[in-house]
Each structure stands twice: as structure tokens, then as C-alpha cells.
Amino acid sequence: MTGPIFPILCLILLSHSRYWEAIGKWNESLTLFSNDEKTLEMKAQALSTLNELYPAVNVAEQAVNAKPTWWVSQQTLGRCQLNIGEIKSAIVTFQKAIHLQPDCEELWLEDLQWARDLLKDLQTKHKHLTQEELSFHVRECMRIGINQANAS
DSSP: OOSTHHHHHHHHHHHTTOHHHHHHHHHHHHHHOTTOHHHHHHHHHHHHHTTOHHHHHHHHHHHHHHOTTOHHHHHHHHHHHHHTTOHHHHHHHHHHHHHHOTTOHIIIIIIIHHHHHHHHHHHHHTTTSOHHHHHHHHHHHHHTTOOHHHHO
């Protein structure tokens, strides 16, 4: 199923928390249009919601590769990178998104600034940790649901 009804069907599935079904529909679509950045970006978000963190990063990278100038896919990739504890990579990715969409406050405040604050806070509190241990600590915090308000 493709055409204008397809994205609506996936949004309906998402609104009912039927993420795996939506992912299945996106996979069907991607067999026909393998480089559709919007489909890849939505799939990455759904995978992230399902705590499928590494597949989410992989799909988000595909979305960026499909259209590197689309700031939304850069933002999604940055958020996926944060979910796996790759704070420095996420900061670079958010900076790319801001370069593409400099007037987006959400990118500046909710993404880039939060990632910078998180990195600074973790470096201060956990000076003794290696980068690998620090990444693991971040992944665990994200996994158990530490949100932006609690991380500050």
C-alpha cells in the first residue's frame, strides 16, 4: 500500500501505540522506496520509542544519508545517539541540524543545550569514568527513563 493514505495509516497505528505494525508498514514502503527520508525518520523514532536503540540509530543514519540537508532527520539521529550514550556525536549532529534550521528553538534549547549540559554534568560528576563507562552510564539513565528535567 502506497500513496496518500499510507502515511495516515501509519500515524493512526502510532496513535494507538501499535509501533511494530507501523514499522512493518514502513518496511513494506521501503521495499519500494528505499531512500525515503521521511519514512526512515519516522521508523527511527518508533524504534527509539520501543527501546530498539541501535536499530534506531542505524535507521536514523539512513535517513540522514538519504537527505543530509533535512534538519529533522539530523535531529532524530542526534536524539538516537543520546539514547545510546554517544553525547559528543549527538552534539555534533545537533549542530548540523541547527546549521540547516537556525531558527528552531527546540534544536537550540531542548537538544543542543541539553546535550551540552548533560556532557558537562557527567564529566563533572564522573571524572573517573572512561568514555566507554560514561556512555554506558548515559544509556542506563536513558533506559530507566531519566528525563531532561531530572538530568539537570
